[in-house]
Amino acid sequence: xxxxxxxxxxxxxxxxxxxxxxxxxxxxxYDSERELLDAGFSVQQQRRSVMAGCGLQxxxxxxxxxxxxxxxxxxxxxxxxxxxxIESQDGGERVINLDHGDPxxxxxxxxxxxxxxxxxxxxxxxxxxxxxxxNLCWFLEPEFAKEVVRLxxxxxxxxxxNRHIVVGTGSxxxxxxxxxxxxxxxxxxxxxxxxxxxxxxxxxxxxxxLKSGLYKxxxxxxxxxxxxxxxxLVTSPNxxxxxxxxxxxxxxxxxxxxxxxxxxxxxxxxxxxADHDLMLFxxxxxxxxxxxxxxxxxxxxxxxxxxxxxxxxxxxxxxxxDSQLRAAKVLKVVANSCEPSGDEDECFFEFxxxxxxxxxxxxxxxxxxxxxxxxxxxxxxxxxxLGRAFGPQPAFAWLKCEQDIEDCExxxxxxxxxxxxxxxxxxxxxxxxxxxxxxxxxxxxxxxRLSNIVS
Amino acid sequence: xxxxxxxxxxxxxxxxxxxxxxxxxxxxxYDSERELLDAGFSVQQQRRSVMAGCGLQxxxxxxxxxxxxxxxxxxxxxxxxxxxxIESQDGGERVINLDHGDPxxxxxxxxxxxxxxxxxxxxxxxxxxxxxxxNLCWFLEPEFAKEVVRLxxxxxxxxxxNRHIVVGTGSxxxxxxxxxxxxxxxxxxxxxxxxxxxxxxxxxxxxxxLKSGLYKxxxxxxxxxxxxxxxxLVTSPNxxxxxxxxxxxxxxxxxxxxxxxxxxxxxxxxxxxADHDLMLFxxxxxxxxxxxxxxxxxxxxxxxxxxxxxxxxxxxxxxxxDSQLRAAKVLKVVANSCEPSGDEDECFFEFxxxxxxxxxxxxxxxxxxxxxxxxxxxxxxxxxxLGRAFGPQPAFAWLKCEQDIEDCExxxxxxxxxxxxxxxxxxxxxxxxxxxxxxxxxxxxxxxRLSNIVS
Numbered sequence: 001x002x003x004x005x006x007x008x009x010x011x012x013x014x015x016x017x018x019x020x021x022x023x024x025x026x027x028x029x030y031d032s033e034r035e036l037l038d039a040g041f042s043v044q045q046q047r048r049s050v051m052a053g054c055g056l057q058x059x060x061x062x063x064x065x066x067x068x069x070x071x072x073x074x075x076x077x078x079x080x081x082x083x084x085x086i087e088s089q090d091g092g093e094r095v096i097n098l099d100h101g102d103p104x105x106x107x108x109x110x111x112x113x114x115x116x117x118x119x120x121x122x123x124x125x126x127x128x129x130x131x132x133x134x135n136l137c138w139f140l141e142p143e144f145a146k147e148v149v150r151l152x153x154x155x156x157x158x159x160x161x162n163r164h165i166v167v168g169t170g171s172x173x174x175x176x177x178x179x180x181x182x183x184x185x186x187x188x189x190x191x192x193x194x195x196x197x198x199x200x201x202x203x204x205x206x207x208x209x210l211k212s213g214l215y216k217x218x219x220x221x222x223x224x225x226x227x228x229x230x231x232x233l234v235t236s237p238n239x240x241x242x243x244x245x246x247x248x249x250x251x252x253x254x255x256x257x258x259x260x261x262x263x264x265x266x267x268x269x270x271x272x273x274a275d276h277d278l279m280l281f282x283x284x285x286x287x288x289x290x291x292x293x294x295x296x297x298x299x300x301x302x303x304x305x306x307x308x309x310x311x312x313x314x315x316x317x318x319x320x321x322d323s324q325l326r327a328a329k330v331l332k333v334v335a336n337s338c339e340p341s342g343d344e345d346e347c348f349f350e351f352x353x354x355x356x357x358x359x360x361x362x363x364x365x366x367x368x369x370x371x372x373x374x375x376x377x378x379x380x381x382x383x384x385x386l387g388r389a390f391g392p393q394p395a396f397a398w399l400k401c402e403q404d405i406e407d408c409e410x411x412x413x414x415x416x417x418x419x420x421x422x423x424x425x426x427x428x429x430x431x432x433x434x435x436x437x438x439x440x441x442x443x444x445x446x447x448x449r450l451s452n453i454v455s
Numbered sequence: 456x457x458x459x460x461x462x463x464x465x466x467x468x469x470x471x472x473x474x475x476x477x478x479x480x481x482x483x484x485y486d487s488e489r490e491l492l493d494a495g496f497s498v499q500q501q502r503r504s505v506m507a508g509c510g511l512q513x514x515x516x517x518x519x520x521x522x523x524x525x526x527x528x529x530x531x532x533x534x535x536x537x538x539x540x541i542e543s544q545d546g547g548e549r550v551i552n553l554d555h556g557d558p559x560x561x562x563x564x565x566x567x568x569x570x571x572x573x574x575x576x577x578x579x580x581x582x583x584x585x586x587x588x589x590n591l592c593w594f595l596e597p598e599f600a601k602e603v604v605r606l607x608x609x610x611x612x613x614x615x616x617n618r619h620i621v622v623g624t625g626s627x628x629x630x631x632x633x634x635x636x637x638x639x640x641x642x643x644x645x646x647x648x649x650x651x652x653x654x655x656x657x658x659x660x661x662x663x664x665l666k667s668g669l670y671k672x673x674x675x676x677x678x679x680x681x682x683x684x685x686x687x688l689v690t691s692p693n694x695x696x697x698x699x700x701x702x703x704x705x706x707x708x709x710x711x712x713x714x715x716x717x718x719x720x721x722x723x724x725x726x727x728x729a730d731h732d733l734m735l736f737x738x739x740x741x742x743x744x745x746x747x748x749x750x751x752x753x754x755x756x757x758x759x760x761x762x763x764x765x766x767x768x769x770x771x772x773x774x775x776x777d778s779q780l781r782a783a784k785v786l787k788v789v790a791n792s793c794e795p796s797g798d799e800d801e802c803f804f805e806f807x808x809x810x811x812x813x814x815x816x817x818x819x820x821x822x823x824x825x826x827x828x829x830x831x832x833x834x835x836x837x838x839x840x841l842g843r844a845f846g847p848q849p850a851f852a853w854l855k856c857e858q859d860i861e862d863c864e865x866x867x868x869x870x871x872x873x874x875x876x877x878x879x880x881x882x883x884x885x886x887x888x889x890x891x892x893x894x895x896x897x898x899x900x901x902x903x904r905l906s907n908i909v910s
Contacts, residue, residue, distance in 0.1 A: 100584065102583050102584050102585065103582060103583075104582055104583050106582055107579050107582050110577075110578040110579035110582070111579045113578055113579075114577075114578075115577070115578075116578065117577070117578025117579075118575060118576065118577045118578060119575070119576050119578075119777075120573060120574070120575050121573065121574050121576075121781060122565075122569075122570070122572070122573045123565040123568055123569075123571065123572025123573060123574075123784075123785060123788070124562050124565035124566045124568075124572075125746075126744070126746035126747065127558060127559055127561055127562050127565070127743050127744055127745060127746055128557050128558075128559050128745060128746055129555065129557050129739075129745045129746060130557065131746075169624050169748075169771040169774075169775070170771055170772050172769075172770070172771055172772050173770065173771045176770070180664070180665065185666075202769070205769060206769050206770075209635070209766070209769050210635065210665050210667040210668070210669055211640075211667055211668030211669055212665040212666055212667055212668070213665070213666030213667070213668065214665055214666055284584075288582050289581070289582055290582060290583060290584045290772075291580075291581035291582055291583055291584060291586075291773075291775075291776035291777070292581065292775055292776065292777055293624075293771055293772065293773060293774065293775045293776075294775075311664070314627075314657070314660060314661050314664050315627070315628065315631070315661075315770070316624040316625055316627055316628045316748055316771070317625050317627050317745075317748065318746075318748060319624075319748065320624070320746075320747055320748045320749075320775040320777065320778040321746035321747065321748075322574075322746070322747055322775065322777040322778045322781050323775040323777045323778060326576060326777050329578075330578060333578070
């Protein structure tokens with residue numbers, strides 16, 4: 001008994017010490033959230049005044065909105081402090097996987113919104129292959145099409161008038177549908193597909209995986225000088241680096257595909273409603289519903305829309321109706337939340353924009369503290385939707401290892417942070433792409449660990 | 456007033472006449488349903504005794520089962536009589552489209568089952584791309600995988616042990632995943648893809664649509680004599696003609712893909728649990744949920760399963776989670792309904808088998824009455840699941856126009872019946888494929904119209 005007592009006391013002491021830690025962390029978080037609460041008010045007030053200026057009426061339920069911010073946010077400084085504890089508990093042993101752009105950050109918002117986005121599908125519904133035989137895209141659910149048009153109108157990020165909507169199993173399938181539609185079955189050789197480096201790492205492998213005789217990956221658009229027709233992929237804001245982009249190949253015979261997956265106000269300023277011939281969007285990156293696998297294309301040319309529809313018919317005989325119905329509901333709730341006449345939830349884009357602002361602040365602080373890395377600086381631009389100017393806060397960080405670290409991916413892997421090397425994006429391996437859309441716990445652990453990597 | 460009265464009386468007379476028609480039709484239907492009711496009992500009794508023989512316990516809730524048969528069935532003779540009225544009302548003007556195999560026939564069962572198959576998906580669920588990172592097929596929902604295994608066990612139509620399950624956006628995507636997985640990236644020329652004619656009309660166009668350098672459609676397996684490796688597609692029972700099939704190319708170097716979309720007890724006898732290297736299934740044709748776009752592959756070889764998964768990753772970054780969860784629920788309800796220890800609904804396969812029996816009876820009667828057509832005769836075979844012998848009753852009728860009608864599709868189109876010509880199946884245009892899975896109203900109208908086409 002005499003031997004057990006000292007051990008027991010030690011455990012007690014540890015317990016008291018841990019309790020003290022917890023209470024201190026709690027206090028810090030509470031204080032910083034108070035700051036955030038104040039900041040939250042000004043954000044809301046700004047937005048209201050802008051919307052009033054556009055003839056829209058601001059929402060009054062600020063108390064609910066700020067409650068949501070309160071319980072879901074932590075300022076960058078508090079997160080760094082709080083995760084010190086997580087990191088030390090973790091001992092730097094846990095592998096942090098930020099290789100994929102898995103948008104689990106958004107779960108928090110959808111939890112808060114609750115039942116409004118719940119969908120109920122009875123067993124006898126949606127048995128048929130067909131959604132709307134009168135539509136060129138016969139597998140497009142009318143309800144989904146309606147909400148796509150409405151959301152673009154609310155956000156002001158794309159023209160939908162005089163366009164066909166083609167739905168796809170994510171924008172990845174639509175990208176392939178576009179390649180099929182824009183290439184010629186009779187051409188003597190495959191059409192070149194290019195994009196300015198750094199380009200989305202999956203473009204080359206998707207384009208070339210079947211060794212198609214219709215199209216062929218031809219690399220960096222900036223150095224492309226082959227004669228003949230070509231397809232240029234313009235991703236704006238760009239994956240991986242977040243910059244706003246335009247076509248770079250400046251000659252005739254080119255067909256443009258605009259991948260606008262990230263042209264939403266949480267990531268970048270909405271400076272104009274995009275008005276291109278073929279534009280791709282996806283719920284994965286707009287609302288975070290990657291698991292539903294729903295994307296859409298806005299297509300000007302009827303023949304191109306028909307051929308894209310044909311591709312999806314051959315590839316998967318249409319697109320899941322269940323997911324289309326679910327996506328329709330999600331888009332509806334988003335539009336409702338951001339329309340002044342809508343319901344009382346915090347506007348989805350205000351919420352997610354705020355999340356991204358905080359995360360980029362955290363990241364920049366960690367980069368500064370470490371001294372081993374750099375991230376791009378972006379010029380601010382006025383956003384017609386949020387009514388203020390801000391710089392891009394991309395879904396991915398395009399991080400550079402400084403001080404002669406040649407292989408940034410391996411270097412970070414040594415610190416148990418999984419990222420994607422710049423070489424996959426047609427660029428230098430001194431760069432890596434890092435997802436900024438993971439859950440709070442992972443993201444906070446990541447910035448904490450990054451800030452502690454010093455030369 | 457004098458002028459109005461005769462008109463009024465005429466209308467009254469018409470009303471009385473119509474009422475008489477309705478009551479007569481009702482009487483005929485009632486009588487035939489009584490016959491059916493008696494037949495229904497023996498079906499159930501047979502099934503119970505078989506299941507008892509397999510160590511399974513038969514279900515007792517016959518009254519509910521027969522009630523379902525009662526309200527959803529009409530014998531062939533009564534249907535022909537009843538649709539005489541529909542046809543004459545319709546005046547033969549309505550276009551009957553049976554070109555596609557749209558499985559809307561199954562709506563009836565799912566309506567009857569009611570809320571049991573309803574799925575509720577909250578807005579915060581299934582945001583991530585990933586379903587199960589520990590699984591080779593990382594986008595496979597574990598719940599769906601579980602129900603696939605269970606249903607195959609209940610029906611006894613496929614071995615699932617020591618197989619990987621790969622989920623796809625319908626079996627069409629899985630077919631392409633299989634071509635990708637079974638071909639070599641390093642081969643000097645594309646591998647030949649063959650199937651015995653008449654083959655599924657979409658095989659050639661899906662295989663060749665992208666002019667792949669990996670694989671190439673090489674036509675009828677029966678006449679295939681090229682050297683080198685090849686992929687043979689074995690569809691059993693076959694689409695379009697319903698016959699049970701085996702590989703026909705008898706030499707080495709061949710890789711088999713078994714498309715078993717129709718190997719379910721409503722269409723054919725389950726004579727053994729299929730035990731092939733690569734087997735494809737789909738909910739579209741097993742339960743009728745085509746709009747969910749969910750199929751699955753049972754794959755023996757780990758490397759093949761990995762490459763199939765890779766294809767689906769490149770093609771659509773996984774498969775709708777919403778649809779997988781819905782399909783899991785549907786398969787669960789089907790298995791429950793057919794397991795003696797399950798719930799009180801009529802076994803899904805008993806119900807749908809009975810539907811198909813009636814439809815084939817109706818079709819054969821119409822063919823006989825017309826004298827201008829023929830359909831295949833099938834030998835009966837013992838079904839281990841239903842515990843009795845019967846001939847195939849395929850999801851499509853492979854109808855031949857007799858009496859020197861060369862273009863059967865055009866001939867039927869002249870009668871406002873849309874079908875798919877035999878030429879699309881690598882066969883004679885004297886044949887057409889006709890869907891047997893449309894809603895009652897359309898199917899009844901079709902057999903009625905067909906029976907009235909005489910030379």
